[in-house]
Amino acid sequence: MTSRMAHLTFSLLVTSTTSFHGSFPSHQLLRRRSELHAAAGAAVVAEAAAARAPSLKKSHELADDAAFPPPWSRTLSLSCDAPLLYGDFYSWQRKMLTDAKQPAMPLGTIGTDDNTVASSSSNIFSSSGLGGKQVDLRPDLALKVNPEKGARVGSTVFETEAFRKVRMTYFDAGDKVQVFNSLWYPRAECGDVPVLGIDLLCFGGNKVCVACA
16 A cells, blocks of 8 residues: 555656646745645555554553553553463552551460460561551652553552662563562661562563562
């Protein structure tokens, strides 16, 4: 279709230039030729856009939560059946960060029988949270979306009593690649404590990599 349009455009320019040559002064002829060039160029662009319209429409069929930072309920593109692989990890960590902090219970201080003493260790590592709060991010840092490629990256940041910053980032490109990244920065008053970094990666839906440092 593009080559045919180019041929028709060339024919139109030649015919119009020839027919108008004897009727118009040279400056009007040049202006007319420029108008024809512009019209022909617009026609070619319109034809190319029409040819791409179905794929663009498909790429814009996005999940309902496409305009929001994570946690998300599914992958971005509705044409992709890949699950949101690390969505549960993201949601669980967010819940742990924001749930109210509960005081720890020292071993052996609950009751006197063996069963109670043994179970007291699990009380220390109960599902109580860290009592953190979410930190506002600039919109361009919280979420970026590329509808045509079916990809997006979103981040949330928290701070707690022990961590000055906890950043969680999810890169979602459906079955092509998904990445969950989490970085924990301890406060200076905690002493010489290293930064914790966690990466969960999946490529092509079947190549999984886990990194922790």
